[in-house]
Amino acid sequence: MINLPSIPVILDIAVFYQTLEIMWKGVVGVFAVLIIIAIVVWLLSLTDKRSAQKDKKQNK
Amino acid sequence: MDFLLEGIKGITWQMLIMWAIGGLLIFLAIKFDYEPTLLLPMGFGAILVNLPLTGALGPDGIIEWLFKVGINASEALPLILFIGVGAMIDFGPLLSNPKMFLFGAAAQFGIFAAIAIAALIGFDLKDAASIGIIGAADGPTAILVSQQLGSKYIGQIAVAAYSYMSLVPIVLPFAIKLVTTKKERLIRMTYIPGSVSKRTKILFPIFVTIVAGLIAPKSVSLVGFLMFGNLIRECGRLDGLSKTAQNELANLVTILLGITISFSMTAKQFVTLQTLEIMGIGLIAFVFDAIAGVLFAKFLNLFLKEKVNPMIGATGISAFPMAARVVHKMGLKEDNQNFLLMHAAGANVSGQIASVVAGGLVLGFASQMLGL
Numbered sequence: 001m002i003n004l005p006s007i008p009v010i011l012d013i014a015v016f017y018q019t020l021e022i023m024w025k026g027v028v029g030v031f032a033v034l035i036i037i038a039i040v041v042w043l044l045s046l047t048d049k050r051s052a053q054k055d056k057k058q059n060k
Numbered sequence: 061m062d063f064l065l066e067g068i069k070g071i072t073w074q075m076l077i078m079w080a081i082g083g084l085l086i087f088l089a090i091k092f093d094y095e096p097t098l099l100l101p102m103g104f105g106a107i108l109v110n111l112p113l114t115g116a117l118g119p120d121g122i123i124e125w126l127f128k129v130g131i132n133a134s135e136a137l138p139l140i141l142f143i144g145v146g147a148m149i150d151f152g153p154l155l156s157n158p159k160m161f162l163f164g165a166a167a168q169f170g171i172f173a174a175i176a177i178a179a180l181i182g183f184d185l186k187d188a189a190s191i192g193i194i195g196a197a198d199g200p201t202a203i204l205v206s207q208q209l210g211s212k213y214i215g216q217i218a219v220a221a222y223s224y225m226s227l228v229p230i231v232l233p234f235a236i237k238l239v240t241t242k243k244e245r246l247i248r249m250t251y252i253p254g255s256v257s258k259r260t261k262i263l264f265p266i267f268v269t270i271v272a273g274l275i276a277p278k279s280v281s282l283v284g285f286l287m288f289g290n291l292i293r294e295c296g297r298l299d300g301l302s303k304t305a306q307n308e309l310a311n312l313v314t315i316l317l318g319i320t321i322s323f324s325m326t327a328k329q330f331v332t333l334q335t336l337e338i339m340g341i342g343l344i345a346f347v348f349d350a351i352a353g354v355l356f357a358k359f360l361n362l363f364l365k366e367k368v369n370p371m372i373g374a375t376g377i378s379a380f381p382m383a384a385r386v387v388h389k390m391g392l393k394e395d396n397q398n399f400l401l402m403h404a405a406g407a408n409v410s411g412q413i414a415s416v417v418a419g420g421l422v423l424g425f426a427s428q429m430l431g432l
Binding site: 031 | 259425
């Protein structure tokens, strides 16, 4: 019987799939958090502008 | 007279390599000013823990005690450092141009790519996820995530994260030039300084903490401490605390954090093939971060009337303020009237938030998968 040299299995497919899951969930998650924060900041800046205009009118 | 030779007899070739690595870190810190606040303590610590029969390790060793209390028990040191970092950051350029938030998100891709690459070459999930966080370009986040996931490579990860952060002036231009043309790098961006109210600056850290806490609960200690520091800065009532957080607190914790990390830099743990692999993956993560940011900026340009200089995308990494400065200089080099600093600073501070959110998300997903 011939003993063939064993090839070490480096890649664990299950782990690799888990990392792909982390990848897509992570990318979506980071964008979701930052987009929500950006919208909140934009809304705050709108209210800032409104109150600045109000102040201008009152000063006139 | 044997007692005089006991220590010398205990020296191994692996220890000598660690002394050389420690010496190199100290040299880089002093000679080239590469992240000296952390590389110098880490370099000295690497020598300290690799002396034969060292008293710094073991149940009564100071380094081991510092590691147990400051990092292992509750990740206190990296988290407290975040209060100082938060107090240092002015989010003004970002708040006056919320579009910049997107670049911070895009430039975290390197983290996820690095996790997949680490898994491809045989690291298990907890180590792959920890190694990927090198791409956050944020030392405390890398230390915290790798510690919470129980990675045995925390020392290598910390060294890689801080080394590459200091190499941003070399890595960033290389990555940017790979994916941009000269014409793109010449795109001018006008800066209209928008005033941000004090109310917005105060509400911002509170909202960020709530949003991050709701969507990525594991990130809340990281984001929360960062934002707590920022709230101290912006509230206008705690100037003394703000200055202390920015200077004394940050300096004290940095000294301890650097030398404490050396606990995991013993020759037995460090002189391995995996160390080289981790350093290689870390570099790939940084390059991928910058490339993803640039490509995202190019993608946005397809829809924008006023084009964005794609180099701004690369500043979405967390290394603040170095990334912004590097891109600003690159812009001036291409066109001496192209001032990108404020745009780059906006994207750069966005990267600071995005990197801790990404760290928290990776921590959450990996913990869930590992049943931690």
